[in-house]
Amino acid sequence: MTLKRKIRVGMIGYKFMGKAHSHAYRDLPFFFDLDVEPVLQTLVGRDAEAVKTAAEKLGWLSYETDWRRLLDRDDIDVIDIGTPNSSHGEIAIAAAQAGKHVICEKPLAMNAQEALAMWREADKAGITHMICHNYRFVPALQHAKRLIDEGALGEIYHFRAQYLQDWIMDPNFPLVWRMRKEMTGSGTLGDLMAHSIDLARFLVGEIKEVTGMAETFIKRRPIGEMAGGLHAVLSDEVVMADVDVDDAVAAMLKFENGAMGVLEATRFAQGNRNSNRIEINGSKGSIRWEIEHMNTLELYLKDDPEGMQGYRSINCTEGVHPYAGAYWAAGHPIGYEHTFIHLVYELMQGIASGSNPSPTFEDGYRNQVVLDAIGQSALTGSRIETTYESV
């Protein structure tokens, strides 16, 4: 029996996303038959003690404290970037130049210019490059994509998305890195609305025009989390700092195919821990989806017989649904972590076949163009036409 080709991963960052990615690499071969096999080769973090502990816990074979070490190591095939946004560009470009495949967390960069540079470098290097828009990989949304591609919804008129959270509503919640512009570029815009924009592009198409609005409800917060060079005075006194990113953002879009989009993202929606939801209306039908009922796709078809029309709740856990056949019998729910398993499934397939599965750095770039335009429009109050460059 021929052994499977091993794809050795070096991953930078081991917090929430690091955990999700680690689990996906480990769990992938159990559920899916692939010609290749991911190996959790090296985990990278700056704090030697912490990264060592994480590597043991998450199942990595070794660890490093400097991500540049990955570039020279022959036993690393792909670099997985799970660091704060401000370092994505530098790492991805260096990785591509070193000939490593790259998978990068979203948003791809601090701005479209940087994203373009990343895509250009990745393209030039001929590597496989992906951005981690995991929500695309929910079976219900893959099924939606298939239905849309088959024309089941007809011409698309509306895309509607809300991504609602509530974890920073307490004014005493500290200024963690996700609320610091120098590390993130933006607040909910890049963190949450980036996901909605990816779903919009995945399911509806390219965006040609945007108008934005943003708000920061809590203007100053206590300094917390020392990450990234922010120093608190070492005393009992609470030190406050300005919040320089958005707490909430809204956008109105026009797609190239004529559809309208209305998007909203916020961390100030009490009762919504992680409410990611979309709706699409087309000339022949509509869909609705939300993460709380992740496996359910609601589908309306106007050609159903009169009197029998209505949204149907499709439990996308059957063999016929994308990815679902790999798991349990129909009707047995899967969860959030499986979106990452599907993502790294595509990554491994891409590397194995030398292809470039979606979403690529180009997707990351185009997403970033839209993010930038929304951010800019929120400042000026004026509609912006997006323009996209090629590499």
Added chain:
Amino acid sequence: MTLKRKIRVGMIGYKFMGKAHSHAYRDLPFFFDLDVEPVLQTLVGRDAEAVKTAAEKLGWLSYETDWRRLLDRDDIDVIDIGTPNSSHGEIAIAAAQAGKHVICEKPLAMNAQEALAMWREADKAGITHMICHNYRFVPALQHAKRLIDEGALGEIYHFRAQYLQDWIMDPNFPLVWRMRKEMTGSGTLGDLMAHSIDLARFLVGEIKEVTGMAETFIKRRPIGEMAGGLHAVLSDEVVMADVDVDDAVAAMLKFENGAMGVLEATRFAQGNRNSNRIEINGSKGSIRWEIEHMNTLELYLKDDPEGMQGYRSINCTEGVHPYAGAYWAAGHPIGYEHTFIHLVYELMQGIASGSNPSPTFEDGYRNQVVLDAIGQSALTGSRIETTYESV
């Protein structure tokens, strides 16, 4: 026993809204104890035969073919205007000048200028004046208002509304009056989003800034419905005409109290016959409501004990809920028509007591200012600050 004072109504228009209002006047005394009693005195329509038939069917004592006749009749206390929007202003102003109380369908006018004139005249006349934003009168939303006023939701951060319909998606659906600018002023904006704006103002507060986007998906339609002077060629040929109003509209709002609003209205959302829904997020809690489950208010309270937090579904059919005690036992649903019963309940109370219940013509005017600004912003692509005049 003293007889109840009779409030004699003259109503103009007898289609959908005319039916709803007629029923409300008839049904009101059955459920509510009032010191006054509405009388369905005269129904007005231009077509003598049709208005006669409608008057019999809907239970009116007499009919007229010219609304101006109402002005002189001593047996008319209040004029109910259910005509297309283009005639609201003329009728309402004449009615006020004749000293009649007035209730007018929404939107109040063709534009804010006209609405202001109507409000001014009504105010000067000292009459009771109301605009028919019936959705305010859903018990679940009255209950929401009470909760918000009591501070249960804390400071409001977000208002989110969609009003989705699908009745004109067929390109062969004719150009009825609701799609003709000269009769309506706008399409979904004044017809549907006006309702959402009323709920926004009722539940959150005044709006100070708007950005809008609008779209007409089907640009030309067959001429249908002869109302209002549009003449079709008398042949078998289908005659097409331009659609000059919006099929869909979106808006982003800023409220005076700092809250953000995101609104959308469309007649192109397959599967949504009449989906009117709102969400509000505040510092202490959130609510959700939609017309399909009209009697249910979903409420989230952040101060619920840890681990037991979640949206609760309150069936607003209990004696303690606004208006609900007038009907059946708890748990027995009421329907759409009851919103009009509550509306005319307030009207009758207002006339009886000489007061001016909400929503008044001032509400209609302020609503219209927002509508105009959204329409204007949709054209220019720029954010607009609203300004409101007083009478």
Added chain:
Amino acid sequence: MTLKRKIRVGMIGYKFMGKAHSHAYRDLPFFFDLDVEPVLQTLVGRDAEAVKTAAEKLGWLSYETDWRRLLDRDDIDVIDIGTPNSSHGEIAIAAAQAGKHVICEKPLAMNAQEALAMWREADKAGITHMICHNYRFVPALQHAKRLIDEGALGEIYHFRAQYLQDWIMDPNFPLVWRMRKEMTGSGTLGDLMAHSIDLARFLVGEIKEVTGMAETFIKRRPIGEMAGGLHAVLSDEVVMADVDVDDAVAAMLKFENGAMGVLEATRFAQGNRNSNRIEINGSKGSIRWEIEHMNTLELYLKDDPEGMQGYRSINCTEGVHPYAGAYWAAGHPIGYEHTFIHLVYELMQGIASGSNPSPTFEDGYRNQVVLDAIGQSALTGSRIETTYESV
């Protein structure tokens, strides 16, 4: 113009059901075109002052204090019986013998023997006779019936019903007439499960075998409500009495067509003010319905394309849905009271045409046979085969 034939109603009882029936007679002509017209001729109650007030409030032309007076009056065409169960038999039989049409609240009688006598007498008299199982007349359930009759669900395997309330869970809630066997015959069995049995018979077919279980959770209660001869000691002391009916009942059924039924009714289900819900599973499809979303029929069809199967939520407010076209535009909900409008619509049609619309006294009798058998089985713990007599 020929005047419509008037059908003059004499109604006995004016509490909850009396209000619902009164409203239905009044509201019927507004929504439906009929060749006949109901007249609220006379309301009957024992307390002269109270019945007079009720007659004024509910819109009756006159009142009586002795129901026997109705028998002799020429201006009464139909007698509507809304009294406690113990008097149904006597009144209905006398009414039939006097040649009056009869409509009677459910359950029809105190036991099957009495119900049979009522049916026999009504049949002999050749009158129109109906029992008030109003839930049949929910448009969504009429639509379900039509679908089942057309074979959309195929062979029926399962009927599942719960009727859950919570209004007597407080041990201090008094022993009102609905908890006194001499006036009701049973507790939840005849009050709530009778409705589920009617839906079972309406939608699935005749029942041939039952097993029952019943429970009284609160065995003694304070005496309240003096109705029906129960005398409390006139002192501050709380006087307690035994509860001699069921607080909750369950039943397992076998239908003649082979289907299984599982039913449950209780007044001890916290959070369920009036939760009436059913499910039916057949070889080709399934339905689900519950009163809280009264206008929605959930329908599953196994022949939907693979991957697109799921329960669809049909909002039964369209012109094509039974009774729904009489009301508002699609998507506008109707409520509980409309079930009674549809019921009296059928009654009026039946009287006008000399026919006998379902549900008739035969339905009431067959329902009562099942109720009796469940009650008996609950006592003995043994399965019972039902037998039905004919008239």
Added chain:
Amino acid sequence: MTLKRKIRVGMIGYKFMGKAHSHAYRDLPFFFDLDVEPVLQTLVGRDAEAVKTAAEKLGWLSYETDWRRLLDRDDIDVIDIGTPNSSHGEIAIAAAQAGKHVICEKPLAMNAQEALAMWREADKAGITHMICHNYRFVPALQHAKRLIDEGALGEIYHFRAQYLQDWIMDPNFPLVWRMRKEMTGSGTLGDLMAHSIDLARFLVGEIKEVTGMAETFIKRRPIGEMAGGLHAVLSDEVVMADVDVDDAVAAMLKFENGAMGVLEATRFAQGNRNSNRIEINGSKGSIRWEIEHMNTLELYLKDDPEGMQGYRSINCTEGVHPYAGAYWAAGHPIGYEHTFIHLVYELMQGIASGSNPSPTFEDGYRNQVVLDAIGQSALTGSRIETTYESV
């Protein structure tokens, strides 16, 4: 650093449950910190080629073709039984006698007598013994248990459960082992209702009285799946055989604490792939749960303020919810497989500490007593009081 004690598993069977258990052992250490570590030591199956392939795929270190080999091997600490029901007893008793810990799929045995023998033997051997009622380990249901234990629901009046599937509704679906009495003991009774009974006992308490009803809708089926000695004639002819187990079963229960239970299990409920749902009503509150929204517990509390009472939807993915803190951030759903992770977490904890976590073989025995009584009552049509023996 001291290495963790390894718990070496030998597992028999590798189909659906074998896959679920294998995954749970593999995934457990990633999410939970334990002092011990499961090792997937040996997988057992009769077909050498098939078990070898399965062992590779599922991640087992070795394989065997005779389960008796596990008894002698020193490197096996615990035996995991995932075979058809007819072999549970023999294997479990032999394993216990060999001093191995045992975890066994449900139902525990072919009948209560056998289950008692298994429990007795396990008890005598002093091993850790568990039965795989995985649904207990849904965080939402663990949370429900905690709430009930704390008295949040007060005195329990009602337990209501349905376990609905639809996978054998096609009359051409073959007679697989789950429909053959000699291998299973019963049909839906032991396969599905056993789960509901476990939840009943877990959440409400012991059952003292049952009445049952059962049905086999399709009486003969084509012979399929050769497992277990059923031989089909080798020709093109379809060979039919009798179905000797129930397609559907219903039961009414009385609990020792006075609560009523109504249960139903079926494989003939179109549209329900795997609908496992329960409701509990108590004097102070109620809960509802269903697997399709696995992470949501619906909770009603009667002591909520008037007008604000309603079922609340608790998304049990927060740190405070049982097991949930091991996974992702609040609001990120987990799936079916996690119930098995929690189950083997308890198993590992039990073995590590020498304790016997629930559900034990005693739970399996008591469950089996109820199953037997329901099956017996379904035959006779008479209520049965359950009696339980001790070891």
